[in-house]
Amino acid sequence: MTISSSLNAGVAGLNANATRLATISDNIANSNTYGYKRASTEFESFVIGGNAGSGVYSAGGVRAFTSRLVEEQGALISTSNATDIAVSGRGMLPVTTEVSLENTTGDQPMMMTTTGSFHTDANGILKTDSGLVLLGWPADADGTVPTFPRDTMSGLEPVVINANQTAGDPxxxxxxxxxxxxxxxxxxxxxxxxxxxxxxxxxxxxxxxxxxxxxxxxxxxxxxxxxxxxxxxxxxxxxxxxxxxxxxxxxxxxxxxxxxxxxxxxxxxxxxxxxxxxxxxxxxxxxxxxxxxxxxxxxxxxxxxxxxGSPVGNLTSVDIDDNGYITATYDTGFTRRIYQIPLVDVPNQNGLISLNNQTYQVSPSSGSFFLWDAGDGPTGSIAGYAREGSTTDVAGELTDLIQTQRAYSSNAKVIQTVDEMLQETTNIKR
Structure with missing residues (x-):
């Protein structure tokens, strides 16, 4: 029945605009969250076909689809911490969860993020306050990084920097x-x-x-x-x-x-x-x-x-260069490369599964990951002393909020009108 389809279309419009309101709320709430990628809601019409020329039309309504715009990049914001890391360009940092380090029965989960504020814990492991552990390839004693597989996590390990670390250079x-x-x-x-x-x-x-x-x-x-x-x-x-x-x-x-x-x-x-x-x-x-x-x-x-060469020295600082190499500096003036941080890339970044703390995992939509040297292939560079800002445009979100509010009210008016028409139909029988 046409009038019933109008009611269903109005309800579908309320649901779709409620979904859009949820993404707008999320974007505004995370406007100051480092590394946040804004969510977007798109509407698609739902058509119920009728007989041509019958003079009867059935409303199908609207469907809402949400997606995370992972490919969008926020502005880089400078900091004073050498192990604040951001990716300038395409690619992500490989990370895993702190609790997975104690897992001895399986592999650590492969996760990725575009930025993080990493600090050493009591064991020297570089991790964020939320428990994300930075992964990298360890360098040999002479500073060279061996060849590791690029399509698996087998060569990656947690980055460990001990404050009391010493080293000598023959x-x-x-x-x-x-x-x-x-x-x-x-x-x-x-x-x-x-x-x-x-x-x-x-x-x-x-x-x-x-x-x-x-x-x-x-x-x-x-x-x-x-x-x-x-x-x-x-x-x-x-x-x-x-x-x-x-x-x-x-x-x-x-x-x-x-x-x-x-x-x-x-x-x-x-x-x-x-x-x-x-x-x-x-x-x-x-x-x-x-x-x-x-x-x-x-x-x-x-x-x-x-x-x-140099005598035994104590670690004084670490730096991360554009190629993802972590270099340790000792008080004797000796420097040594200790890790390389690769960049993770997938064919479709917007197809990644979004998790908490601005982290992502691969999915069938994203395709398989590949580990690149920073600056090689399609990837960008790694920036130390930097964080990536949120991609939320507050002014644009507020504009969308007004439009969503008006659309929601209009769909509610459709339901109210259909209700009044049904009431009139009921009164005819009396």
Missing amino acids: TTQMNLGVNLPAEDATEPLPLSVEYFGNLGTSESLDMVFTPEAAPNTWTMTIRDSALSGQIIGEYTLEFDDSRGSGGTLSSVTPTVNSPASATYSSSTGVLALTVAGGSLDMTIGRIGDTNGLTQLSDSFAPTQINKD
């Missing part, structure tokens, strides 16, 4: 610039240079430069204190006395006392030494190079000595 390279006296050198000349072992211990390379009877010729003996003074390299040094290259190396030859592995490369000017902890490359200069070992004037003086 010395692997050294540049040695020393001037040897060109005249009146009759006694051996000692020189000791500090280097750092694998455990952060301070060791030394004890060198002795001994003048030989041949003109412009010296013997360089290198001993390692960590090996109880064992010789790790001994070389005969010959210097050029010509006008064009006077004072520079003309040849470097290992002696019979030098280990077979302690070689010299004339193309790079590097001595390949083996100390107690492993290999150490010492650059003394190429043939004819004025920046390494020289024999000029009558003074013995180190002109340039520098090396990598």
Whole structure:
């Protein structure tokens, strides 16, 4: 019956506008919620077909569909916390729940979010106040991140940063610039240079430069204190006395006392030494190079000595760069990459399942996830010291609120009118 369909259409209109009112209320309530993605309600007509030309029309009404506009991005807001993280562009941060860390019978749930304020707990785990734990790929001791699978969570683990964490950086390279006296050198000349072992211990390379009877010729003996003074390299040094290259190396030859592995490369000017902890490359200069070992004037003086490595240091701060690398800085000036945070992407972000705390999970509508390096593929970059603001436009929501209120009132008026018409129909029978 046409009048009954009018009543049903009015009720459908009330339900649809009530749904829209619910999304508007949610959006306004979360206008200051970091990382909130606004919800949207769309209306679609519902048509009940009739016989063409019958002169009778049945109202079908309206249906409401809601969706979360996850692809919309809010403005980045700067903060003072290094582990406040936001995604600038496409992609999401991989997270999981705090309670799932104690789950030993299954995998941790894969969740994602676009922003979070992470802090370390008593165990050093980076998490939010709501219990979201940041996941990342751990780096090796040398700072390189191994290759992990991109379509599973198998390589991800909770990011742990211990405030009392210490680290040392062993010395692997050294540049040695020393001037040897060109005249009146009759006694051996000692020189000791500090280097750092694998455990952060301070060791030394004890060198002795001994003048030989041949003109412009010296013997360089290198001993390692960590090996109880064992010789790790001994070389005969010959210097050029010509006008064009006077004072520079003309040849470097290992002696019979030098280990077979302690070689010299004339193309790079590097001595390949083996100390107690492993290999150490010492650059003394190429043939004819004025920046390494020289024999000029009558003074013995180190002109340039520098090396990598550092003693054991305490963690002072961490930083997150645009590529998602978490770098730890120690009070000795040593820095080391400790984690990489990948970005999660799915084909249809608006198809993700929305959960509490601005988190999402994959669904059949969203498609499977893939883990990207930040900045690669379709993904954007990761910003530290930042949070993503809400995508709610309060002015626009208030406008929609007025329209929804008017539409709701109009549908209520339709129901009231139908009720009056039904009452008139009832009065006809009396």
